Amino acid sequence: METTKKSSLLHSSLVVLLYRLLLVMLFYSISRLVFYAYNQDLLHISDSASLLRIMRGGLTFDVSSMIYLNALVMLLHLLPLPYKYNRGYQRWTTALYWLFNIPAFIFNLGDTIYYRFTGSRTTLSVFTEFANENPFQFLHFFTAYWHLTLIGLGLILLWVYAYSRLKVSQDLPFKGLRFYVASTVSMLVVITLSVGALRGGFTAFTRPIAPNHASVFISKPEQRAMVLNTPFVMIRLAGKQELPEYQYMSDAKMRELFNPVQQADTASLHYGEFKGRNVVIIIWESFAREWVGGLNKDIPGYKGFTPFVDSLLKDSYFFYQATAGGTKSIDAMPSVLAGIQRPLIPFVSSVYSGNKLNSIASFAGRHGYSTRFYHNAPNGSMGFDAMANQLGYQSYRGKTEYNNDDDYDGHWGIWDEEFLQYIVRDLGTMKQPFLATEFTTSSHEPFNIPERYVARFPKGKIPMHRSIRYSDYALEEFFKTAVKQSWYDNTLFVITADHAVGGALEEYKNPFGGHAVPLIIFDPQGKLKGADDTTNVQQSDIMPTLMALLGFTDKYVAYGQDIFADKPNRFTINTIDNAFQIRQGDYLLQYDGTQVLGLYDVRQDRMLKHDLKAEKPEVVSRMLPLFQAFLQDFGQRMRGNKLSLD
Structure with missing residues (x-):
């Protein structure tokens, strides 16, 4: 009789629930170790103590995710209802358990790879960013990263097996009133503990745990993503693509330190020297500095993967110390074309995406220019056609206008070589002067190239090397054709990236080089x-x-500066996960909006190994107010729809 009672308690709804929730925690911890194994070269975790601290901190966020995802399952297990021990009831509970947990686990594990491209956990904005894409094209990730797919399948099968080892008995652990009392007390206790877990405590001063709490467990900002998990970030940031109301100083002091309202300085070097010239801006997908041998002469024996760009540098004006503001393609257009450097959230997928903007295209149009935006992808992809219209481009050319699916790469758009040749021809139809912008696609994951070039361009150390080599060749062919056109000599070309992507060189596997x-x-x-x-x-x-x-x-608002103007307080800004970086002179300051995370001399310490914030407080004191003024002004203008002076 005693044995039967113990068995009944072991298989009670409460005990089985706790066991199933522990399985969630266990497999999230395992996925965190997988995340570490794949990304340890980017995470810079120095010792086992730091790793253990991150793993321990991760449990805090795993508990929250577990509760968010399993709230309904928990309630079904805890309700003081005798029929919850029925087999049919339990089948529904099991179905809900897997319905919520397996997709979330797949997203969480998938960020193991996506982190290498973005440096952060995925948010729900990813569904906005790719809303116009064919969802089936993302299935190739499962084959491209087959090793992670196999790991994921193995873990899910192991999870299912472990789940099946303990089931709810059909026998009630208690009879009559004792059952209702025990069930009610259990439910209240679990609910209370769950609320405390979500809030991080039971005092009146605690608030629900947020992603920025991960900073407690890390020594470097790039480690934040390992502490967090993807379901937690998606849930907590859902509907919160808004900027905080930064208020560090009076508006008068803010304006004294930083003012984005500008007008071209007639004393600037080369001012007006290109008046009336055509302009072609090429935004090259994933065109990191790492790929260009000519920008890495300090690395012995490194040749890079862009021989044409290397040759072009000899006849160009170029910059070694150039950075992208964001980590996603959608960050590039506002930044490159409108001077709106990404500040924590992507402009395109934020609640401010409808704000009025001016851009180089809209101003060029006022000065009699014809303006056109090109994108190899299907029209509507990434919302670039809408963004181009918002930026004031007069026309748009995409895959639809190209009108030949034989040259479609099967994933993102028309191959770069063919589409760039199309652009050369199409530019000849535009009234001069013109301003045109092209956003390439071929150097995007899965990094395929046309079959005819597979033997010509070897893979390199990573798949991207070959696709970059192909895109470089496509650009070379573009210029070979363009040089024969009547408009060529009268055209100024600007080439940059949408964002960088970490590759094989250690110099670029940190938040600065990245x-x-x-x-x-x-x-x-x-x-x-x-x-x-x-x-x-x-x-x-x-x-x-x-x-x-x-x-x-024209006067305008921009968060960048004329490169050739004399600007004593020149600085650059970019985002690292849930924090920022500002570079001024040789120093790089990392800041999360409330606390300084690090200070580095990037000339002497390119790998960011030596944090100087304690040694050089005077540098922090000089840089921080300027950074805070930038954030405060940007927040005010974004919230107040004041990014345009019109």
């Missing part, structure tokens, strides 16, 4: 040549620079 991109200005007439290794520049500097080069005198 944002490094080329910024190249090429003038066929040879009026603009040089190599700048001292000026810190960023994507959002492109619009102000072109405003000056073209001699446009």
